[in-house]
Amino acid sequence: MKLTIALLPGDGIGPEVIHQAVKILDAISEKYNHTFEYKKADVGAIAIDKTGNPLPDETLEICSSADAILFGAIGDPKYDKDHNATIRPEQGLLRLRKELDLYANIRPVISYDYLIHKSNLKKEIVEGTDFIIYRELTGGIYFGEKKFSEDGKEAIDTCKYTASEIDRIAHLAFKAAKSRRKKLTLIDKANVLVTSRLWRKRVKEISKSYPGVQLNFLYANTAAMQLILKPTQFDVILTENMFGDILSDAASVISGSIGLLASASIGKKTALFEPIHGSYPKAKGKNFANPLAAVLSAAMLLEHFQLIDEAEDIKNAVEKSIELNITTPDLNSTNHFSTTNVGNFLRDFIL
Amino acid sequence: MKLTIALLPGDGIGPEVIHQAVKILDAISEKYNHTFEYKKADVGAIAIDKTGNPLPDETLEICSSADAILFGAIGDPKYDKDHNATIRPEQGLLRLRKELDLYANIRPVISYDYLIHKSNLKKEIVEGTDFIIYRELTGGIYFGEKKFSEDGKEAIDTCKYTASEIDRIAHLAFKAAKSRRKKLTLIDKANVLVTSRLWRKRVKEISKSYPGVQLNFLYANTAAMQLILKPTQFDVILTENMFGDILSDAASVISGSIGLLASASIGKKTALFEPIHGSYPKAKGKNFANPLAAVLSAAMLLEHFQLIDEAEDIKNAVEKSIELNITTPDLNSTNHFSTTNVGNFLRDFIL
Numbered sequence: 001m002k003l004t005i006a007l008l009p010g011d012g013i014g015p016e017v018i019h020q021a022v023k024i025l026d027a028i029s030e031k032y033n034h035t036f037e038y039k040k041a042d043v044g045a046i047a048i049d050k051t052g053n054p055l056p057d058e059t060l061e062i063c064s065s066a067d068a069i070l071f072g073a074i075g076d077p078k079y080d081k082d083h084n085a086t087i088r089p090e091q092g093l094l095r096l097r098k099e100l101d102l103y104a105n106i107r108p109v110i111s112y113d114y115l116i117h118k119s120n121l122k123k124e125i126v127e128g129t130d131f132i133i134y135r136e137l138t139g140g141i142y143f144g145e146k147k148f149s150e151d152g153k154e155a156i157d158t159c160k161y162t163a164s165e166i167d168r169i170a171h172l173a174f175k176a177a178k179s180r181r182k183k184l185t186l187i188d189k190a191n192v193l194v195t196s197r198l199w200r201k202r203v204k205e206i207s208k209s210y211p212g213v214q215l216n217f218l219y220a221n222t223a224a225m226q227l228i229l230k231p232t233q234f235d236v237i238l239t240e241n242m243f244g245d246i247l248s249d250a251a252s253v254i255s256g257s258i259g260l261l262a263s264a265s266i267g268k269k270t271a272l273f274e275p276i277h278g279s280y281p282k283a284k285g286k287n288f289a290n291p292l293a294a295v296l297s298a299a300m301l302l303e304h305f306q307l308i309d310e311a312e313d314i315k316n317a318v319e320k321s322i323e324l325n326i327t328t329p330d331l332n333s334t335n336h337f338s339t340t341n342v343g344n345f346l347r348d349f350i351l
Numbered sequence: 352m353k354l355t356i357a358l359l360p361g362d363g364i365g366p367e368v369i370h371q372a373v374k375i376l377d378a379i380s381e382k383y384n385h386t387f388e389y390k391k392a393d394v395g396a397i398a399i400d401k402t403g404n405p406l407p408d409e410t411l412e413i414c415s416s417a418d419a420i421l422f423g424a425i426g427d428p429k430y431d432k433d434h435n436a437t438i439r440p441e442q443g444l445l446r447l448r449k450e451l452d453l454y455a456n457i458r459p460v461i462s463y464d465y466l467i468h469k470s471n472l473k474k475e476i477v478e479g480t481d482f483i484i485y486r487e488l489t490g491g492i493y494f495g496e497k498k499f500s501e502d503g504k505e506a507i508d509t510c511k512y513t514a515s516e517i518d519r520i521a522h523l524a525f526k527a528a529k530s531r532r533k534k535l536t537l538i539d540k541a542n543v544l545v546t547s548r549l550w551r552k553r554v555k556e557i558s559k560s561y562p563g564v565q566l567n568f569l570y571a572n573t574a575a576m577q578l579i580l581k582p583t584q585f586d587v588i589l590t591e592n593m594f595g596d597i598l599s600d601a602a603s604v605i606s607g608s609i610g611l612l613a614s615a616s617i618g619k620k621t622a623l624f625e626p627i628h629g630s631y632p633k634a635k636g637k638n639f640a641n642p643l644a645a646v647l648s649a650a651m652l653l654e655h656f657q658l659i660d661e662a663e664d665i666k667n668a669v670e671k672s673i674e675l676n677i678t679t680p681d682l683n684s685t686n687h688f689s690t691t692n693v694g695n696f697l698r699d700f701i702l
């Protein structure tokens with residue numbers, strides 16, 4: 001297979017972890033005789049520094065014409081100081097999502113036996129956790145009309161959803177549930193929000209086409225409790241943009257392996273794959289950032305193109321590195337390895 | 352002191368836990384020679400059943416003229432089936448908040464040594480947790496304009512905040528921080544929402560009047576992680592209505608003692624005190640619901656009127672009951688006590 005992959009390393013530890021992910025993709029292409037063509041582009045703080053724009057036209061063009069995007073991380077503390085700054089790294093990411101219509105953010109949350117002791121939650125609570133969150137990514141209060149009054153005394157954000165925005169991600173989530181443990185939980189706040197009532201209405205309607213999937217509902221506040229009280233109860237979670245932002249980050253701490261969590265953001269034409277850990281500016285350039293989430297993001301990319309054996313190879317290598325403790329300091333306090341060394345181990349294991 | 356207290360037991364286990372709280376208030380009034388006059392009123396599902404209205408005029412009148420309100424819980428599964436029902440128990444609570452202008456919801460989160468083992472989080476993470484959440488309760492997306500299009504294909508919720516809505520609760524939170532560990536964390540989503548930018552702007556401005564208090568900021572998604580990663584880092588948390596709803600419930604699981612968490616909702620003229628556990632319909636009428644959160648809500652009520660020794664008496668009694676394992680089945684799997692018996696122990700301990 002031939003794939004054009006846009007590489008957006010971004011800020012902080014983004015470049016060094018993406019470097020390892022590319023190393024692994026190269027190993028896969030060598031082993032399975034695929035051709036991966038990479039096109040590198042800037043996004044985030046580094047793009048602002050170079051061009052004044054967190055998402056330069058050139059980057060958007062490269063992404064639009066690529067089969068998939070491998071994304072590092074964005075964010076730099078220097079842009080966090082002035083919270084009213086109009087040009088911010090995050091805008092690059094938000095605009096990218098909107099322009100490429102990456103409407104479904106997908107985050108698997110799985111507990112790895114060898115890492116369970118890293119979780120702040122007790123072993124018996126975390127063990128067996130295996131769910132996947134479908135977060136709507138291009139609608140809701142993120143992209144609704146905003147007003148800030150001239151006298152600076154009043155502000156308004158608008159949360160809007162249409163049936164079609166809900167339907168397309170609902171179908172994706174139901175299909176995922178169908179191929180898994182057949183349980184879908186819609187998280188909303190239908191006791192307060194009319195947008196949530198629209199979600200319930202559409203999702204109930206759509207559930208008729210998936211008779212084998214059990215549908216249930218949770219309020220966002222109750223869900224925040226239940227994720228910690230009993231994470232094993234979930235299979236597929238479906239939710240809107242803002243609740244998804246908060247709850248998927250809440251969920252990321254369950255398994256104790258934030259450095260291992262990958263995500264996919266799916267659109268009709270292209271898809272973006274990204275580790276969830278962020279730019280971690282303090283670790284930048286020190287060669288100890290954990291590359292596993294970026295590597296697993298590359299595995300999700302391959303799965304997206306039905307390269308199942310190839311993805312399986314990567315996942316096995318990652319599990320082996322954890323089992324053998326060939327890991328960076330975040331996972332390994334005694335005898336840790338560098339970012340590069342972990343990448344090299346994975347490559348050698350695959351080849 | 353003479354206080355008129357409106358009693359709104361509400362639904363589910365509300366009546367039985369409020370009954371114990373009143374028993375304790377009576378013990379306090381006897382011991383300290385206060386006069387507490389109670390006025391009972393209906394709210395929630397029981398009010399709908401009787402009058403068709405979750406907040407009858409009579410209830411609102413009783414609450415408006417009382418010095419304080421002691422609230423049980425609302426919600427009945429029969430109203431959860433039809434999510435589009437226009438008359439719902441929750442409306443009673445939301446209207447009560449709005450009509451009485453109960454703008455600040457205050458929730459302490461404390462870990463009790465004797466109960467730490469009940470938490471899903473590890474002991475070393477939970478130990479020493481002692482923070483307090485100030486959630487804005489009468490603004491934001493809860494009370495903004497709502498639209499549901501006639502063809503049922505589009506819905507809009509509006510999140511609006513004004514400077515004065517932010518200022519009044521910010522002052523309360525800063526005052527609390529000043530008398531505590533002098534750290535205030537504003538939780539928002541200023542990288543996405545203009546309402547959050549207004550919050551930051553006002554809170555920064557107001558912080559100038561509290562020079563001893565250290566102010567910092569967290570995004571709501573990061574906060575959801577940090578609450579579980581390191582709960583001891585927080586002192587006073589300030590946030591808007593919807594983030595507060597989700598994050599205060601997330602926080603409620605940290606200490607492992609949901610059955611002990613009380614809350615206050617403060618307005619200019621009156622204040623409402625409420626256990627956070629909800630109506631727990633399955634336990635209704637069985638005399639095993641945990642009365643401690645309702646009893647601690649009564650203690651918060653007394654504190655509100657500067658009856659500090661009185662509140663201290665109640666808290667000591669509660670701690671003693673936990674220490675001696677004179678508790679309901681949720682806290683005590685071996686040799687548990689009934690709701691009534693726990694109430695009796697507390698009363699006897701106080702007198």
Ligand SMILES: CC(C)[C@H](C(=O)O)[C@@H](O)C(=O)O
Nearest residue numbers: 090091093094245542543572
């Ligand atoms: C950086 C920020 C705008 C973004 C979001 O809120 O979606 C982030 O939290 C995420 O989840 O990718």
Ligand SMILES: CC(C)[C@H](C(=O)O)[C@@H](O)C(=O)O
Nearest residue numbers: 191192221441442444445596
């Ligand atoms: C019942 C519901 C409307 C309410 C809310 O969302 O505020 C509840 O979750 C709470 O926190 O008191």
